[in-house]
Amino acid sequence: MEITHAAAPTAAPAPAGPGAAASGPALASDFDTFLRMLTAQVRNQDPLNPLDTNDFAVQLATFSSVEQQVRTNDLLQAISRGLDAPGMAELARWVGLEVRSPAPVALGEGGAPVTLHPAVAAEAEEARIVIRDQAGRAVAALPVPAGGGPVTWDGRGEDGAVLAPGLYAAETESRAGGAVIATAPAEHFAAVTEARAGGDGATALVLAGGAEIPAAAVAAVRAPER
Numbered sequence: 001m002e003i004t005h006a007a008a009p010t011a012a013p014a015p016a017g018p019g020a021a022a023s024g025p026a027l028a029s030d031f032d033t034f035l036r037m038l039t040a041q042v043r044n045q046d047p048l049n050p051l052d053t054n055d056f057a058v059q060l061a062t063f064s065s066v067e068q069q070v071r072t073n074d075l076l077q078a079i080s081r082g083l084d085a086p087g088m089a090e091l092a093r094w095v096g097l098e099v100r101s102p103a104p105v106a107l108g109e110g111g112a113p114v115t116l117h118p119a120v121a122a123e124a125e126e127a128r129i130v131i132r133d134q135a136g137r138a139v140a141a142l143p144v145p146a147g148g149g150p151v152t153w154d155g156r157g158e159d160g161a162v163l164a165p166g167l168y169a170a171e172t173e174s175r176a177g178g179a180v181i182a183t184a185p186a187e188h189f190a191a192v193t194e195a196r197a198g199g200d201g202a203t204a205l206v207l208a209g210g211a212e213i214p215a216a217a218v219a220a221v222r223a224p225e226r
Contacts, residue, residue: 002080034062093203094195101221102185103132104167106209111155111162116170119184120148129186130151132169139163144172151186167211189218 105114120127129151131140139157153170157163170186194206195215203215 002028006110020167029176043133085216091195091203092201092213094176094192096192096224097190097198098191098222099207100187100189100212101207101216101217102224103190103207103211103213103217104169105153105188106167106190106207106211107155107163107165107211109165114153114188116142116151116186118144118148118151118172118186120144120172121174121182121184123176124181125176127172127174130171130173131157132171133163136169138166167209189220189222192222 018139025026034105047146050132098160100117105116107114116129118127118129125146127144129142131142131153133139140153140185141158142153144151155162170188172184173180174182174184190207190211192211194210196204196206198204204212205215206212
């Protein structure tokens with residue numbers, strides 16, 4: 001009785017370009033299928049007419065080629081992820097710097113003056129900065145000088161008492177004809193205490209006091225004031 005041998009599958013070339021990442025599962029599947037077929041072929045060969053050594057060497061070479069393609073594809077995907085995500089050296093550059101952003105103001109124990117930069121609408125007749133606590137309640141209001149220059153908040157509420165430590169939102173209210181026509185966050189400088197890469201590859205910055213902002217929200221960067 002003659003036993004026929006299944007022909008060994010040939011390794012398909014890995015696709016190039018942006019779609020290459022999708023080939024991983026297919027290559028892994030081909031690799032497992034090839035391994036099962038080769039094992040079954042060796043077990044069931046005719047002992048009186050064994051597989052030719054040259055054919056066996058070709059199949060082993062094919063086996064090695066498939067395995068190498070799987071490993072190469074995994075390596076390319078790892079390299080691609082590494083290029084997309086910001087490196088640790090890049091993240092470390094943020095730490096210790098002061099960034100200007102619309103993040104909430106972190107008020108410490110006893111309060112401390114904070115310079116706020118309002119965003120006044122061009123058609124506004126007047127403007128003010130409203131300070132709100134974490135519950136959204138207005139706890140202080142500061143008039144914005146003509147021309148929209150910086151405003152200093154001393155950490156006190158409307159009654160003149162220093163407010164409790166925590167995060168406070170600073171909102172610019174632009175007015176015309178006695179009505180609010182636009183609102184926008186007021187910006188201020190705060191020190192960066194931590195920088196981390198998000199799952200989408202974007203960098204998130206944690207500021208002194210706990211506020212967190214995306215790096216894309218930063219309007220200016222400066223060295224810490226001495």
